[in-house]
Amino acid sequence: MGKPVLIIYNTLTRRKEPFRPINEERVGMYVCGPTVYGDGHLGHARPAITFDILYRYLMHLGYKVRYVRNITDVGHLEHDADEGEDKIAKKARLEQLEPMEVVQHYLLRYHKAMERLNVLPPTIEPHASGHIIEQIEFVKRIIDAGYAYESNGSIYFDVEKYSKNHSYGKLSGRNIDELFENTRELDGQSEKRRGCDFALWKKAQPEHIMHWPSPWSEGFPGWHLECSTMGTKYLGEEFDIHGGGIDLVFPHHECEIAQSTAALGHETVHYWMHNNMITIDGKKMGKSYGNFITLDEFFEGSHPLLTQAYSPMTIRFFILQAHYRSTVDFSNDALIAAERGLERMTEAYNRLMRIKPSETSSVDVSKLRQQCEEAMLDDLNTPIVISHLFDATKSINAITDGKATISQLDLDELKDVFNVMLKDILGLQLDATMSEGGKEGGADRFKGAVDLLLQIRMEAKQNKDWATSDKIRDELKALGFNVKDTKDGFEWS
């Protein structure tokens, strides 16, 4: 009956807590998705992969999951140059494109990158621009509740009033009085009553391309509104999990809590989860610092800082080798190490699938599944899962070398654990391109041909015709095949 209890760290309480979903069978999760006005970089891969793991693991535990990840294609004002100009609109003007062209372009590229990283698509991917009406309705509810005011056609959230009845700052640990002090003097002629008030609806300036009619002005929705609106629309007024990058805790998620609580009269999210940042030279990789490397640049090795290209699975493995709440430092060496490790894991996996069972086992596989499950249940500790799997690769290699044996029963168990953990939960795609001598070259003619060559090499070896055998190996290598001899045959990749 009961599912194992997943322990997750809740930013709201700053503690690990047992996960108790509102509904026993179903889980609702919302994750902040990308703003589609530029190519996704390594930092964007972190939440996507982190919450992909959560999504996969919740399903593994037997939950039906509704996973909502939004696409931000409006809002998010730029603060620097053109004040109040929408990011999408700005980019569009610069490139002489329709805003929706920009959105479409980068959204397609984002989807492609996610697919290559083997990130499962969310079950709902709502666009902010497709929910303008809902956002307007949401603003009305906040106004009706008395927590917003109009100023020159824009609507602002009244933080001071809200904080009298609620705790503004509870998520990020902000002290409300200090927030007031820090922001009071700054704005002389702002439309806002307080610096820390935030826009729910913003009146569009004439040069704005993206705007919609509303009861207050021709304009666009505020920075934080879409997540409150779309989250509650698709997951209900209360739902289980809200995730995102740790840099969104303040102000974005803090404002979300305030908006939702003001509009609905109660809290919405039960568990707040945040992934940590990827750093480069110890500093956060991000747009603001201009120190980011896009995912495509990784895949192609086309960035000056990269000494080579890295496959999507290497990137995924690299990220999974650190716990999601730790920072992880990018460097070529670290990525190369991840690449080698993944290779080792992949080869062990492929060998595992070809192992022939013996009567008895000299290896112990009984604990592996439980160890992996326990690590996952403990706040998604993927590095520990990987370490257990690496431990098991030693057994696999020993069996392959003929130094250990495994029974059919244990072999089935081991295969299943690897398939479940490595492929289903960690989402690592391990290409099984390696073949083996003497066995079915299979339907694939290509494989058959390579196997045939290596069979001939085996015969040459038996005749101690090293010249021929080395020639075959070297020529194949020149063509990109790596040949490795095994105890009683060969393998290639």
Add this chain to the structure above:
RNA sequence: GGUCGGUUGGAUGAGUGGCUUAGUCUACGGUCUGCAAAACCGUCUACAGCAGUUCGAAUCUGCUACCGACCUCCA
């Protein structure tokens, strides 16, 4: 300045009171092998500093130093 977090071996990165103190990569030595590759075995025994709590601390407490995140868009 405020709030929060971090500092682990050559690199990366788990671990929260004792038990084998992970795993990966690298390096070195060895085994195996016609050679190569792979694999296996072994070695490098770290926990920022100081003080305290304790029978015992990388792990708890305090202080110091350094680093970072957020306070503005940000994954």
